[in-house]
Amino acid sequence: MNNNKLIVSHAPFWHDGDSLFTLNLNLMIAALPAVIFGLVQFGMPALGVLALSLSSAMVWEYVITLLSGKKASIHDLDSAVIGLFLGMMLPATAPWWLVITGTFLAVVIGKIIFGGIGANPFNPTLIGMAILALSWTTLLDFDAAYVNYDFDFTALVPLAAVKAKGALAVSDLFPLNDLMMGKQVGAIGTTFGLGLVIGGIYLILRGFVRWEIPVSFIIGIVFTALCFNLANPDKYAGPMIHLFSGYTLFGAFFLAPENSSSPVNRIPMLIFGFCAGLIILLMRNIGVYEDGTVLGILLLNLVNPLIDTIRPKALGKGVNHA
Amino acid sequence: MGDLFVLVISCIFINNILLAQFLGNCPFLGTSKKMETAIGMAMAVIFVLVMAGAITWVVNEYMLKPLDVVYLQTVSFILVIAALVQFVEMFLKKSIPALYAGLGIFLPLITTNCAVMGVCLINIKEEYSFIEALVTSFSYAAGFGLALVLFAGVRERILLARVPKPLQDTSIGLITAGIIALTFMSFKGMV
Amino acid sequence: MISALLLMLGIGAVCGIVLSLASKIFYVYEDPRIAQVENCLAGANCGGCGYAGCSAAAAAIVSGKEPASLCIVSGKDGVESIAKVMGVEVGNAEAPLSYNMCEGGFRAADKYHYMGVSSCKAMAVVFGGKRVCGVGCIGLGDCVKACQFGAVSIGPKGHPVVDEEKCVGCGACQKACPKNIIEVKTLSERIMKFNQKYDPLAPCAQTCPAEINIPRYINQLREGKYKEAVQTIRLRNPLPLACGRVCPHPCETECRRGVEDEPVSINQLKRFVADYEMNSGSRIPIKCAPDTGKKIAVVGGGPSGLSCAFFLRRIGHQVDIFEAMPKLGGMLRYGIPEYRLPKKVLDWEIQGILDLGIKSFCHVKFGVDFGLGSLMAAGYNAVFLGVGAWEDFSLGIEGENLDGCFTGINFLQRISGGEKIKLGRTAAVVGGGNTAVDCARTLLRLGLDKVYMVYRRTRKEMPANEVEIVASEHEGIEFVFLAAPTRVVGDDKNKVTHLEYLKMQLGEPDKSGRRRPEPIEGSETLLAVDMVISAIGQSPDASFKNQDPQHRMKELELTKWNTIDNNPATHQASIPYIFTAGDAATGPSLVVEAIGGGRRAARSIDLFLKGEAVEPVKDSLQKKRIHESIFTKVDGIKKTARAKQPELHVNERLDSFIEVDLVLPEADAHKEAERCLNCCRICYNPDIVFPMAKKAG
Amino acid sequence: MREMINMVVVLTVLTALSGGLLATVKAKTEVQIENQVLKFQKAPAIKGIFPETTNDPLAERFMIDNEGVPLQVFPGKLSDGSKAVAFETKGTGFGGAVGLMVGINVDTDTIVEVRVTTHSETPGIGSRAKDDPSFASQFSGKGLDTNFSMKADGGAVDAMSGATVTSKAVSVAANQAKEIYQKLKPEIVKQMN
Amino acid sequence: MAQSLAKEFTKGLWAEIPPFRLVLGLCPTLAVTKSVENGIGMGIATTFVLVFSNLLISLLRNIIPSKVRIACYIVIVATFVTIVELLMQAYTYELFLKLGIFIPLIVVNCIVLGRAEAFANKNGPLPSVADGLGIGMGFTLSLAALGAVRELLGNGTLTIWGGTPIFEMAEGFLPFRFMLEAPGAFIGLGLMLCLMNLIGKK
């Protein structure tokens, strides 16, 4: 008699080896260049904010799963990614309670109550960020945040400066080179444009992020910015300032392609990215917001279920049986 | 013309009747579980709101004002709206059953929809002209419909997700609505 | 002031006139129930239910898409009044409840490690699920996920537990379960549930002709829930007191413990809880479904009639019983002697059944005092014939009519009726069945010196219950085996003096494997007795067929054994509105058969009254076994002795008709209940670990 | 038919009764309501604009017609003897209309003071327009030839930081007041006397 | 009698408390709960309408023909709403300003019509008044609770009546403004609903 109990499962019996863990790990690896630059630029406080936000996000998830008696799920690193991204979007001077509240909002309100990973209709990081920004505007004002820092470049937030003074007035303050190399005031992890681009390209090449969304997002930004800029170059800044300042690039590579809140079909992905870029520029140029990336992507998240219905016809669907 | 356009944008997006003015939440949560229902409801609201907006404007302008009994607004409006809706429902049911099936069945819901009454009152309060009243009524209704349809899209997915038990249904619906309200803040200041 | 008044008057009038005119002009017909239901709803048109307004919700309720409890605004009263509007169909107003069949105990071992979709349905299609036990619960909790009301949870033992408070009877769990473990049924449906081959049933429950859920009540007994145990039995058997005393308990023969040890004394446990109720001084209330307004006549107040009447009454029909004898009970009263089933006990039990609201008319004989015509005229919708088998077979030998010759049932009946019969000193009882034994033991108690039992075959072939035979041996009855009576010898006064019989010997086994007795030529022997009682079998008394003036009665067909011809699965006779069960249909058989038959007939009658096709139960398990539930060995059983039936001492019992068998003491009952292996409440490893590996390797 | 008549009659009677009842209640509360409106909405603003007057602007209020829309005007005799008027205009902010009471010195054609009367702005941000004296004080003493638009739009008003839209609403209201005043000045002066 | 009245009254306070148990009357719940004061004011106004319309409807329930009953109820409710509106204007003007359009909109509050149809329509005047009072109080309580949460977090104060806060957060507290905004109202109510569901689990 044979008492071996074999494993019985359903086909396929192979797997390509991807898992949530590798996906999220790679997202974090891709964010590293920008993170390291931010740490160097903003020093210990930045490290504090990042460490706290990463750990508190994981703790929130752990606590909630514990309370609701579900299986612990932090090992998939999803909450770590949310925490890291949220931290990257905060100024280095953010107080501890702001970080913890932010991760709570992001992880619990943004993700867990919708049913955990994959079920969130909106990008959790952005939900946390949007609520923080709505509540404590002054604390997230980067101009005010870095008063005590001594930078070797213009210590003005580019987008805010553009908005307040018009593009013409600030045209010399922000050379493209500086913006790309992170010589600008902003959140911990979003100033180093080059680093973000490198991270983004890494993700795209390794297939962890669909290229359609970042590319169309950037096209949307550049195209709209160019239109505005051509219409009134004195008031509206050119595409490069818009692209390399604020959360734009971080949004393009890390926020907009967040899996569960973005489309999966090709055409919808292109629409999604482009419209996000467009709406962000509208908000920057004619709305009340200086940046708008956060709400812009959230708005497209909302439309996502609707546009993702544009999809190719399935094989054999609607074929008349002859 | 430009003013009207601004009015339309503002009514649809910025002062969205549901998300900014908190009107019409009961049917919003009730009819957003399925996309088809949401679309039907949206259409019905547009239909009724435009009619109600017109008729209440007339009642106010040519009956209440001349008689100096503006304080009877509430009573007269609601009665007129209720009668109108019921009449239209009966009319559709008999005469255009196809339309009734798609849209008419939502009519009873609208009688007690505070969005309809609310918009009529806003029209009077803001002292809009007849054309403006019609346009605002339509735009508010379109805003309601837009929010409803978008919400239904998201909600169809949420219904399939593993939402924790105590949060299911209305609770998560409200929270989602809150986030939608948040995203609608994008349009702030655009007009 | 005046202007306001006038304005409002105007608006009101216009609205009123327009609406009332419109309601006439644009009138469209719709199901009147929709309006009725809508009246019951809150009318707030709030949309909270997900429907577009109350009339849409009402339409959904009327069309059956939604339950009556759809509206979140109208309270409990609203739901009830909606149910009333909708309750035009019988049983709809009855609350369905969820109920799981496979419960508690340990889990069967797995035959493999499963990896994949975590759902019972998914696992069930992969090699029938990973459990070795094929009929039971898989335990991944599809039912829990399906329940919207949080009423189902996986209990500590890994099986679903239903919280009846929260259950609304929506049926989602039932749909989710791939193995039919969990069911949503109304009380009526549960009463009318018959064993089907995919039910998780222990071998005992498969065997019981009344289909009682034996492991369930044994477990309830073990947990001290005697009332619940009685209710479990009453779901299938209205006569637990009587059955607990006289049932030959075929279930015990199949008991899985009996494979390795002595079987559990199931019947004594039944008797224990039944006696517990009787002795507790109060009756456990029996729930009945709401009245349906249908009327059924039950002819014959024996076990099958009582059973049929009981179940029909419980599912809401009105039932009247007609009995030819002075009292109800049939064979239980007149065929079974007092020392086995005291009349007091029987009276108590029958009273409980009548208390449900069943009327009884005794001393009226079918075909004589009333007939089919009068029943139909009285407005009965269906008739159940449970007239029993009261006609003794005659021996067909010379001298059968001599003074001192009796027939079995007739004799017992007369004794039970209190008639004084002239007795002799010695008697021969011909036959080997229970009736014969009963006659013999009764005779002893009547003070006879010597009682012989004359039987054609050997003791091994005697159809009487083993315990009865043993008891009669104890009581001193002499057995004359392999003896075929040939003649009753009488004296000149026509009084019996001897019984002549021919000795027999066993021949070669025939096709059925039994060795047929063959007479030994010239071996006539005389047995000196002054009484001969022949108890070699009975048939129904079908004289009503010819006595009834109703011409339709001619259509009632009988079999060659005089039993009423019927469809054995539905118990419908050749006249569609007549149903029959018990001895009248099967010929002499067990009480418990009659009870099961009565319930099956009740189901058919119910179907017939509802206008549905009277069809047999689908995938019925009557007298079949679930293949994989039959084991040839059961591991890990520590042998413990079966509880002994306490009985009256022989000396005491011979002089009286006091009940011989006594009820188990509580402690013993519990001990005996502990012996139950909980089959189908626990998943078992049958000796086959997994079929493919059995002997092939 | 009877049923129909019954329906119509019941509904009609009910509505008529309702009308009568409401008319009664309205008549009883009318004066009180008017007082309340003055007390809570206008009085604090007037008080702010004309801290010291020799007359009672509330009591002396009068209505003039602005292209068919009645406009309530509060005349004030300032302590320095000059005459001033105050009236209310509206601009649109985040949460609906922002009411602005504008006091204008009739003699000098300069703004005396402005006060926000009603608003439903975000507490703490937009509401600073009402609470923050520095914002309102920008208007004080300005001539009516000033463009009260925001500086970004080429005007003379500094926005409150973080409350651009509310600031805009106030400036719109102020500009509107300027126009109305310029248009109706003769009428106002006539009425005041 | 008294017992059953008490039952009708208390069920509105917990077992059927709107808008948590009966998910109705969401619009005012969301809109006016920026402070406790507003919530209580709205609640009292609604209670007033509920009690009187319930009373009148239950008195007239045998006179009103069923086909126009909804129209009649609406008229009755609207009348009381207007009365409340006028009274508030006359005596609590500040509150009236804050509640704004939501006072006339009580007329379309599903709770009021719902109770009229579900309860007053079928019961005598006394139980109807008890029911109206209970449901109204429950509504007031809910609004006050949500108002308290939103005000405390969003503004750092608690104002029961009359504009002066009875409680203020410590000096360094930076208010969570989000709670005062529209999204905060939705999410706050959603989370409270979840809490009620959790507590409601037996």
Added chain:
Amino acid sequence: MIKRSFFALTRPRLGYDMPEPDPKEPKAIPVPSNLILLLHDPLDDARETFIKKGDKVEKGGKLHLYKDSKEYTISPVAGTIKIIDTYSDDFGNTSTYLVINTDQGLTAGTDDVQYELKDTIASADEYLRTLPGAPPLKTLADPDIKIDTIVITCADPDLLSTTHQYMALKFMDGIKEGIGVLKRITNVRKFCITVPENLNIKDEIDLAQVFRTSMIYPANLPQMILKDHLNMVLPAGKTPEDMGICFMSAEAVVSLARAYKTKAACHEKVLTIIGKQGTPYRVTAVIGTPLRRIFNAFSIHVNDHDRLVIGGPMKGFSTYTVHHPVQPDTDTVIVQDRDNIPELSDNPCVNCGKCVRICPAHIPVNILVRYLEAGLYQDAADRYDLLSCIECGLCAYVCTARIPIYQYIRLGKHELLKLNADA
């Protein structure tokens, strides 16, 4: 197992395996003492079986479970029936298994029972259904199904398997002969052969149209062959048979040809066995041989938590017992070591969309799987193309959340069938 490449901008490509250019003779497994045969009739306690425990069977004897049952199997050995019992098969099927104790010394040679094989499809169906390769004779013989094209697949339908390619390489003559037989006994006039594009077949095939199929999975699935080569799109929920097309493996054709040539059935099935290290072995074994016998021959030890896969890694099924018999359609058997089995998870879909983009049938798998998880099978079929699925398993292969998507789909179709059957 094939892992994804480091750079994964494009979608993964899984290539079919190839047999060695000049394959060796397969290793023959001796006939074991006990054979297990499966009958597709479920065992019903109520009915009396036609064959009984202890009955003697002859080599080539036809076995019915019930007197009138249409299902049969042919005993490849002479022996005694030892066990008749129920076997819960994969995907809700219940069948019956017979254990036959082989009479020693009677294992070689021709069948004891000779059939009268006529040149009609009915006659072939009557005796040859259980030939190695499981020729679809039942379909061809069914008068209700009109078949006008037969596609012979020399390409293996799943990865790792090389059985059919081996047959094509070695027995091209047999295939040609088989086509001749098929032309003789059926009315089908159109014959196609699919040959993997890299397979080195020198013979000219003139009897049939030759398709050179791609070496990238899932090019050899019937639906893909129809789409790529016959320019025919199968309507959702339809089978190729509904369209008049019948697929037949190379081995089936070869054994059919042999059966007609020798007038006797052959029982030796060619299999590809993939050991724990991924080593392929080619064997022949009598149908009914328990797999354990084959493993013993190659010293493959199957332990706890290992996985035994019948068929390929993408579409096969895993069984729970090493006694599972070789079946007429068992082409490949894979033994996976416990360390090589990828873990599944109960994570919900994270919407990464890899499945959507790899799906050859363009199904919105991300939404579909949500509906299936929620048990909304009808909606899934109506709105999200459940029935369009060609069951290649690629979605589950690439799933980041490691959801058993393919199982959900199979379950969904299965439940839907049940639902529709009930209705």
